Amino acid sequence: MRWRSTIAAATLLPLAIAAQTTASSATSGKPAMTYQVDIRQFHFRPAQLVVPVGAKVTWTNHDEEPHTVTSAGAQFKDSPALDTDDSYSAVFTKPGTYAYFCSVHPFMTATIVVH
Numbered sequence: 001m002r003w004r005s006t007i008a009a010a011t012l013l014p015l016a017i018a019a020q021t022t023a024s025s026a027t028s029g030k031p032a033m034t035y036q037v038d039i040r041q042f043h044f045r046p047a048q049l050v051v052p053v054g055a056k057v058t059w060t061n062h063d064e065e066p067h068t069v070t071s072a073g074a075q076f077k078d079s080p081a082l083d084t085d086d087s088y089s090a091v092f093t094k095p096g097t098y099a100y101f102c103s104v105h106p107f108m109t110a111t112i113v114v115h
């Protein structure tokens with residue numbers, strides 16, 4: 001009855017494949033959606049950005065002048081002065097309208113709308 005042994009060997013193959021399916025997701029929570037605001041020519045662009053709750057917003061200064069991202073009414077943490085190509089990020093966890101400005105040039109104003 002030699003044919004029985006060859007069939008037994010074939011049934012062992014799927015075990016090797018099953019061992020490779022362990023996932024590598026060690027991070028906790030859902031990944032934040034990221035949005036970009038460019039600071040260019042003394043303007044925040046876009047001037048109004050609408051994002052969902054939980055969004056991460058990153059500002060990047062493309063001007064030669066320093067700028068800040070300063071919340072009107074301290075609704076989120078203010079940035080330090082951003083030099084050329086510096087970035088700053090904030091995560092918005094509650095719905096609302098978040099007005100902000102540049103403390104160096106207070107005429108620079110913009111809004112993040114979180115919904």
Ligand SMILES: [Cu+2]
Binds near residue numbers: 066068103104105108
């Ligand atoms: Cu400025």
